[in-house]
Amino acid sequence: MKIAFVDLKRQYKRYKKEIDRAIKNVIRDSAFVGGHYLECFEKNFADYIGRKFCVGVGNGTDAIFLTLLSLGIGKGDEVIVPSHTFVATVEAVSATGAEPVFVDIYEDHYTMSVEKIKTQITDRTKAIIPVHLYGQPCDMDQICIIAKENNIHIIEDCAQAHGALYKGRKTGTFGVAGCFSFFPGKNLGAYGDAGCVVCDDEALFKKIKAIKDHGRSDKYTSLYIGYNSRLDGLQAAILDVKLKYIDRWNDKRRKIAQWYSKLLQNTDVILPVEFKDVKHIYHLYVIRIKKNREKFMSFLKEAGISCGIHYPIPCHMFQPYKNKRGADSLPVTEKITKEIASLPIFPELTQKEVIYITNKIKEYLKRN
Numbered sequence: 474m475k476i477a478f479v480d481l482k483r484q485y486k487r488y489k490k491e492i493d494r495a496i497k498n499v500i501r502d503s504a505f506v507g508g509h510y511l512e513c514f515e516k517n518f519a520d521y522i523g524r525k526f527c528v529g530v531g532n533g534t535d536a537i538f539l540t541l542l543s544l545g546i547g548k549g550d551e552v553i554v555p556s557h558t559f560v561a562t563v564e565a566v567s568a569t570g571a572e573p574v575f576v577d578i579y580e581d582h583y584t585m586s587v588e589k590i591k592t593q594i595t596d597r598t599k600a601i602i603p604v605h606l607y608g609q610p611c612d613m614d615q616i617c618i619i620a621k622e623n624n625i626h627i628i629e630d631c632a633q634a635h636g637a638l639y640k641g642r643k644t645g646t647f648g649v650a651g652c653f654s655f656f657p658g659k660n661l662g663a664y665g666d667a668g669c670v671v672c673d674d675e676a677l678f679k680k681i682k683a684i685k686d687h688g689r690s691d692k693y694t695s696l697y698i699g700y701n702s703r704l705d706g707l708q709a710a711i712l713d714v715k716l717k718y719i720d721r722w723n724d725k726r727r728k729i730a731q732w733y734s735k736l737l738q739n740t741d742v743i744l745p746v747e748f749k750d751v752k753h754i755y756h757l758y759v760i761r762i763k764k765n766r767e768k769f770m771s772f773l774k775e776a777g778i779s780c781g782i783h784y785p786i787p788c789h790m791f792q793p794y795k796n797k798r799g800a801d802s803l804p805v806t807e808k809i810t811k812e813i814a815s816l817p818i819f820p821e822l823t824q825k826e827v828i829y830i831t832n833k834i835k836e837y838l839k840r841n
């Protein structure tokens with residue numbers, strides 16, 4: 474049996490009619506940049522998350538970068554980030570001229586450790602970027618308390634957490650802004666690059682909206698030094714179709730995660746753990762193999778199963794970031810990085826396939 478890590482073709486096949494129609498309409502109306510389809514999606518996504526405003530941008534990295542810029546964060550400022558994340562989180566900080574400061578994670582949940590955040594706050598700290606990694610919300614109550622006490626912004630990296638809940642509340646509603654990516658493989662994915670920022674502050678919304686479009690307040694007036702990072706009409710129309718199904722897809726991912734966890738219980742692999750009172754939406758299903766991960770991965774590959782590692786090298790080990798503050802004290806990040814493996818997960822994965830994968834894993838464990 475051959476099992477892809479993420480098979481996007483299955484989803485397209487199932488929703489082809491609706492998506493093809495949406496694409497056709499955008500082309501018919503020439504609504505390529507800005508326009509009706511973008512506005513519809515922005516409104517629907519803001520409503521879905523439960524925030525007043527949504528501004529579409531070119532990708533998830535720019536969502537973070539443009540938010541930081543719009544908050545006036547740059548040279549001389551510090552922003553607290555995990556190292557155990559996709560590099561975009563860290564890169565967006567550096568792109569503003571501010572300094573990323575690394576903190577370690579919880580060994581069981583893989584999200585930022587609240588205690589570690591406390592030790593890294595200085596009078597230069599302007600923001601914290603909690604990353605709801607793998608689809609599991611960070612410990613937002615505690616992070617909100619720290620941010621409030623120290624008067625610093627929270628900018629949520631929700632690239633892996635569209636529709637995840639923390640105590641019944643969606644991720645993206647806790648910080649001054651929530652930043653989303655709609656990269657094709659995310660839980661809500663476009664057919665190319667796309668992203669957005671959600672917030673409640675109208676001034677911030679207007680500033681991001683201007684900066685992503687050449688700093689313009691109207692067609693011929695640039696108020697700010699801007700960029701060109703827009704969510705295009707085709708992507709917006711596709712996302713608007715897919716938004717209707719996101720909760721159904723997230724629930725299916727949770728079901729698949731349950732199958733995996735049930736079938737792998739009482740084995741030697743470490744399974745994902747959920748915080749109490751959260752809805753983890755399993756963008757990734759990540760297990761840990763205590764030794765010989767590479768051998769484990771090649772065994773599964775031989776069996777036709779594609780796995781991933783998210784992420785094999787933590788950000789603080791990359792050349793541009795290795796001298797940043799905090800990079801010398803990330804023992805949990807460095808430990809788990811050598812053990813993690815992501816199993817295939819996407820809403821259309823079948824129970825039969827999950828059984829095949831877990832049987833292969835058990836076969837490997839018995840032999841090793």
Ligand SMILES: *Cc1c(COP(=O)(O)O)cnc(C)c1O
Pocket residue numbers: 532533534535558559561562604630632633654655656666667668
């Ligand atoms: C995907 C991702 C991003 C970046 O999104 P792009 O749309 O690829 O720019 C940022 N942070 C995390 C955690 C991600 O997974």
